[in-house]
Amino acid sequence: MKIIVKAAIGMAAMLVAAGPSWAFPDRPIQLIVPWAAGGGMDSVMRIFAAGFEAELKQPVNVVNRTGGGGITGHTAIAGAAPDGYVVGGISPEISFFKALRLGDLTIDSVDAFSRVSVIPAGVTVKADSPYKTIADYLKAVKDSPKGTLMASGTGVGGSWHIASGGLLKAAGVAPDAVKWVPSNGGAPALNDLVAGGLSVFTGSPIEAKAMLEAGRVRTLLLMTAERHPSFPDIPSAKEAGLDWTYENWFALAGPKGIPAERRKVLFDAAARTMQRPEVRKAMADRGITPVWDKPEEFAAYVTTFTERGNGILRDLGLAKN
Structure with missing residues (x-):
């Protein structure tokens, strides 16, 4: 009898020890987004979060941590407790912070799981802009003193800034001919555009979709090799004779050091999330390409x-290495 009791106690102790891992997650997950609500990453991550929540059987709370051209939110992801209860969306800016001397944060500072989506860059103007075609815009850039025209979509040296610089270079214009105005993402930049504070927005028309449909803005070009199925009326860069394509990516990541068994739970749930029909459809309906x-x-x-991005940053005179 004593042997049986001891065995039972031992088994109970093992179950208690294994409980936290086996039960994970047993409370809500926080998903940090380093960019403003309403922008491209925010839209993608909220779609993802709904599916992720269904897979994990726990609430997934999206928290926007903006500022510093993405530094604030990305740092919050990298510095979170590695218990599996905090993950986040990372964007290409994390690849360029070090080159820009904004900090030592790199893709190696986080545990990067996978891309979740990609969205193409574009050239979007206010509805009543004098630029009716990409040729009109590029001619204005060439004919105007440097810095006369202004663009935005992210922080200085961010992904949409690189998209702008690469496009201008492909057109035979100095990559820094257009003044870059930093913003905390696509949504605030688009608000500045329609308010008349910017000449162009070089983020994705996916971010501008609501404004496009409302007739408040027009997209002149997609930085793609061919027309996008969600925007069949918008010319591609290749059609315009420009040898430049650019797409932004958003990925899922966590802090380094998450216990292997918990990481596997998160990774597998995320992989299943990206196969959920409603998640893929919600992204596709917005012109977002899902990826895993x-x-x-x-x-x-x-x-x-x-x-590739660092090459454009050097052309812009921004890269410090």
């Missing part, structure tokens, strides 16, 4: 992407 990478694929993609 194998770990080695994401690492290779980011390496190539970073090298």
Whole structure:
């Protein structure tokens, strides 16, 4: 009898010890978004969060941590307690903070799971803008003194800034010919555009979709090799004779050091989330391309992407290395 009791006690102790891991997650998950509500990443991550919540059977609370051209939110993800209860969305800006000397934060500062989506860059103007085509806009850039025209969509040296610089370079214009006005994401930049404070928005028309449909803005070009199925009336860069394409990516990540068994729960749930029909449809309906990478694929993609972006940052006179 004593042996049985001891065995039972031992088994109970093992179950108690294993309980937190086995039960994970047993409370809400926080998903940090480093950009403003209403922008591209915010839209993507809120769609993802709804599916992630269904898979984890726990609430997933989206928290916008803006500021510093993305530094604030990305730092919050990297510095969170590695218990699995905080994850976040990371954007390409994390690849360029170090080159811009904004901090030591890099893609290696977080535990990057996979891309969740990609969205193409574009050139969007106010509805009553004098620029009716991309040729009109580029001619205005060439004919105007440097810095006369102003663009925005992210912080200085951010992904949409790189998109703008690369497009101008492909058009034979100095990459920094257009003055860049920093913002905390696509939504505030678009508000500045329609208010008349900007000449162009070089983020994605996906971020501008509501304003496009309301007739408040017009997108002149997509920085793609071919027309996008969600925007069949918008010319591609290739059609315009410009050798430049650019797409932004948003990925899921967590702080380094999450226990392996908890990380597996999160990773597997995220992978299933990206296969959920309602998640894929919600993204596709907004022109967002859903993605889920194998770990080695994401690492290779980011390496190539970073090298290309750093080249444009040097052209812009922003890269410090």
